[in-house]
Amino acid sequence: MLRLNDDEHPNEYVVFITAIKDEQERFAKDYLNRIAAMVFPIMKNNGFGVTSLDEVTYNSQFWGRNWNKGECVELVLRDARGRWLPFEFVMDVFLHELCHIWRGPHDKVFYNHLARLRQELTELYAKSYKGPGKYMTWDSFPLAEVVGGLRSVAYQGVTLTPSAPYGIELCGGSLQRKRNKRRATGSRVGKQKSTKVGQKLGSDLDERKNMLRSTSKPQAKSNRGREARLLAAVKRTGSESQGSTELPPTAKQKTLNNFIVID
Incomplete structure (x- = not known):
């Protein structure tokens, strides 16, 4: 040296x-x-x-x-x-x-x-x-x-x-001296890998029905979401038999094909 x-x-x-x-x-x-x-x-x-x-x-x-x-x-x-x-x-x-x-x-x-x-x-x-x-x-x-x-x-x-x-x-x-372990800084600090098993949103039919009827939960911004809310509103008011609120055939067919509505 x-x-x-x-x-x-x-x-x-x-x-x-x-x-x-x-x-x-x-x-x-x-x-x-x-x-x-x-x-x-x-x-x-x-x-x-x-x-x-x-x-x-x-x-x-x-x-x-x-x-x-x-x-x-x-x-x-x-x-x-x-x-x-x-x-x-x-x-x-x-x-x-x-x-x-x-x-x-x-x-x-x-x-x-x-x-x-x-x-x-x-x-x-x-x-x-x-x-x-x-x-x-x-x-x-x-x-x-x-x-x-x-x-x-x-x-x-x-x-x-x-x-x-x-x-x-x-x-x-x-x-051996005990060294202080300094916590690193950065975007990864504090993040923990989730151990919960994920579940597809709305896969439970009862839960899905509650979500469609609730106004307090976040609402989807997609076309399917808007159509689902409209269909639920029609069923709640009992006006689905009135011709003035009947959905267009294409829209109605699309909604029924993608969602299951439970009474």
């Missing part, structure tokens, strides 16, 4: 690195940079990619979590008192979360793969590898003595204190 004007970025396979915004943010950001730098060869060899590597506050549930197979990996860097965790411990937690990109459940397959990643990390330690470029040494790493030597160090007026991990699950699991 090409990064312009970003010489400080330690690992091209980690897109964003974010620390908690407080008075120790710059130390936490440097710590995360060192973690990402150390694991660069391992991520390259195994095809791992992380969109966002974030520090999270201390909690009683986990030291690390993986969201959506590498979309976000969260790491705890400080304990309940704000003391820094050992580098090798945080590094091992990060390896564990990286392994979740490849395998979700904590089963035998997962731990076999994690063992191979730990072996790769051990080989890097043996070579005194600490990261690419300027990250190859810890000369400019304020937390170097704290997270490596487990002793308090004063740096630019700030006392940095180490911590040993205890009593908490290593991993919070391989998790």
Whole structure:
């Protein structure tokens, strides 16, 4: 991945690195940079990619979590008192979360793969590898003595204190974020296919008779409809026997051929 004007970025396979915004943010950001730098060869060899590597506050549930197979990996860097965790411990937690990109459940397959990643990390330690470029040494790493030597160090007026991990699950699991399903807009939204069986209008004779006699229902605009209404009106008034209202022979024949009138 090409990064312009970003010489400080330690690992091209980690897109964003974010620390908690407080008075120790710059130390936490440097710590995360060192973690990402150390694991660069391992991520390259195994095809791992992380969109966002974030520090999270201390909690009683986990030291690390993986969201959506590498979309976000969260790491705890400080304990309940704000003391820094050992580098090798945080590094091992990060390896564990990286392994979740490849395998979700904590089963035998997962731990076999994690063992191979730990072996790769051990080989890097043996070579005194600490990261690419300027990250190859810890000369400019304020937390170097704290997270490596487990002793308090004063740096630019700030006392940095180490911590040993205890009593908490290593991993919070391989998790999936619940995405909000946005309802699409368009002409098809809200339309449901009808499951009712259609019936031809007027196929029921009783219903058809009621429709012909009703004046409240919509009336057909076709010639057949007008003729049907006229025939019904003639029958209601009883004037069908009068010659003055007799339908023309052709019209009468057409009406009787297309409609069934029930008395």
